[in-house]
Amino acid sequence: MSNISDIIELFIKELLEDASNQSVEIQRNELANYFKCSPSQINYVLTTRFSIDRGYIVESRRGGGGCIRIAQMDIEKDRYIEGLFSEIGESINKLKAVQIIELLFQRGIIKDREKEIMKAAISDRSIQSPFNIKNEVRANILKSMMLVVYRNKKDF
Amino acid sequence: MSNISDIIELFIKELLEDASNQSVEIQRNELANYFKCSPSQINYVLTTRFSIDRGYIVESRRGGGGCIRIAQMDIEKDRYIEGLFSEIGESINKLKAVQIIELLFQRGIIKDREKEIMKAAISDRSIQSPFNIKNEVRANILKSMMLVVYRNKKDF
DNA sequence: CTATTTGACTTTCTTTGACTTTAATTTTAC
DNA sequence: GTAAAATTAAAGTCAAAGAAAGTCAAATAG
Incomplete structure (x- = not known):
């Protein structure tokens, strides 16, 4: 335990629990800042923990106001x-x-x-x-x- | 989320919904002023969101009393x-x-x-x-x- | 050795501003 | 009074700056 990836994974999953429609939007830099990690760490978590095989769909948009949407299948x-x-x-x-x-x-x-x-x-x-x-x-x-x-x- | 372009896009689409004849007229500077953005931002929204391959026709007139007409193709x-x-x-x-x-x-x-x-x-x-x-x-x-x-x- | 973490670099999208073009209106010259 | 000139009021263009997210490989931890 106590590696950041697991903590971020848990955090996102909690967000998903609370979300009404099984999907959440995050901002990569914001999240990275919150957890005091590098932004690309977020990508790492997404590819290793929120892959299609695990039942998640991840979409994103770059540029100003960009964000990452994570949707879950139960x-x-x-x-x-x-x-x-x-x-x-x-x-x-x-x-x-x-x-x-x-x-x-x-x-x-x-x-x-x-x-x-x-x-x-x-x-x-x-x-x-x-x-x-x-x-x-x-x-x-x-x-x-x-x-x-x-x-x-x-x-x- | 919450980039101005998306908001303006939505705004125009709502105008179009309400319009009886599937077309609306706007004034660039007025709109820019309303959204507190630069006028060319409006052009950006028009070219990226209301292009011909998205099914819109945009016409305009410069000079005094000029305006921009946006029409939805049918x-x-x-x-x-x-x-x-x-x-x-x-x-x-x-x-x-x-x-x-x-x-x-x-x-x-x-x-x-x-x-x-x-x-x-x-x-x-x-x-x-x-x-x-x-x-x-x-x-x-x-x-x-x-x-x-x-x-x-x-x-x- | 495998999984994680980081950082340098890339790509994509947005925002802004300086400059241009066009059209209407007002002023001036005759 | 009318035609040309000047002014003003739009909209257009384009490139630079800014704001995200993506990639990949090297370093590190377990």
Whole structure:
């Protein structure tokens, strides 16, 4: 204990607890100043503790008035998606990805057009990277989209 | 949050909401004075937030009694999507991609959750390719997804 | 060795101000 | 009284400065 990263992690998680809509906005420099650490420490915490795999979506804006938004999915409540996530892992081929998307549709978690959009996003035609990282990129895209779906159930 | 540009953007959009004919007239100096900012700030907001690819037309007249008119374009969905396609081209950065997605939502072409799914798919976190092809991949993903929307209008 | 911390450098977005251009109004010359 | 000139009242442009956040690699801690 008592490394700053853990403390900042906890702090952000408390903010998220208090937030009504499961998302908070922070200012990197402000937070860094508050914890008397370097600004890039905040980035470190975000990438190591608030990654997609852990159920968080992080967005940011630079420039004057810039900020970082952290949104959370309540992964505990959804053992199901947790299972799918670990199945996807770091890398997934197109066939398996499509299967998972179809599954989500069958379960009534996504609508028809959402299914089609997701399939389009992870198609080989989309991920035309000339290197052998297609499946890694596909895994990331799929997980990101799934997070949105799970976070956003209310809108369904 | 809380940068003046965003506030002015919001203000103008509210004016547009209230306007009967989807267009409003403002006076640059008056507005600048109201928000206690430099007049050229207004130009900045107009070029970054009310550009033609965001669906706005801005006209102005200089000299005494001059003013700026901002009008919201009302374009047929099909032609609209086609135009956006050519704008995306081979490569697109994240900001522009998000703008296009927001536009589709604003125009009622996609739903809220579809918007979020699409934004997740083209986020930097998703497209974690270690090489300099991010923007190419992003363009492909976005176009693929838009194609689904375009073909699948009936479901909306 | 792995995880953390820091700092120098980069990128992106915003804000400001000095200068330019254009249009309307007022003044002047005839 | 009218046409040209001067003045004034807008809006436009552009580049520099400022305000964030991002990256990456070296140093440090455990």
